[in-house]
Amino acid sequence: MATFWNLAESQPKRQYRWVMNIGGIPQWLIKKVNKPGFSISEGVHRYINHTFYYPGRVEYDKTSVTLVDPLVPDASAIMMDILYNSGYTIPDNPNDTMTISKQRSVAALGRVAISQLDADGKIAEQFTFVNPWISMVKFGDLDYEGDNLIDLTMEFRYDFVRMEQVRNLQSALDITRETALGQPSLGGDRTHPIVGAPTE
Numbered sequence: 001m002a003t004f005w006n007l008a009e010s011q012p013k014r015q016y017r018w019v020m021n022i023g024g025i026p027q028w029l030i031k032k033v034n035k036p037g038f039s040i041s042e043g044v045h046r047y048i049n050h051t052f053y054y055p056g057r058v059e060y061d062k063t064s065v066t067l068v069d070p071l072v073p074d075a076s077a078i079m080m081d082i083l084y085n086s087g088y089t090i091p092d093n094p095n096d097t098m099t100i101s102k103q104r105s106v107a108a109l110g111r112v113a114i115s116q117l118d119a120d121g122k123i124a125e126q127f128t129f130v131n132p133w134i135s136m137v138k139f140g141d142l143d144y145e146g147d148n149l150i151d152l153t154m155e156f157r158y159d160f161v162r163m164e165q166v167r168n169l170q171s172a173l174d175i176t177r178e179t180a181l182g183q184p185s186l187g188g189d190r191t192h193p194i195v196g197a198p199t200e
Contacts, residue, residue: 023110
């Protein structure tokens, strides 16, 4: 029987095969990211000595990104530009009443997507964040005892995420499911639970 470890079409996802797009930030500055996640709230109904649970609202977790901070391009300066473009102003003018807005914050950060790659360097899976905006930035630590590169940490919030898979990867998964689990492949276009559109 064909199984995961002897089925050539089914290759594992690897931690180092990925690139990330964050607006105008160069890809090579991004060294680490945690993939999106979600949680579902629950409603509870109690009857005598029984407890019943019902799924509620979906909430997506914040995503954290670690960047290296070189002199050129200056990642710290890029973060400050995003902050200012989001609508923040230094409080040195009492007549300036501009504040941060979601529209400006999303536009300032730009498109955000994580692309996982296959062995040929082609996109096998992609997460696209919808309406992302920066919620936290830490500019790293300084230490006379260390000679490490300075890292910058950024967190961003988003409304939801779209996950897309390419056709050849899905076909391999179908083969694995049918042969290893003994279940027939669904085949054809399918809608991923968090995509909302048939995968291609």
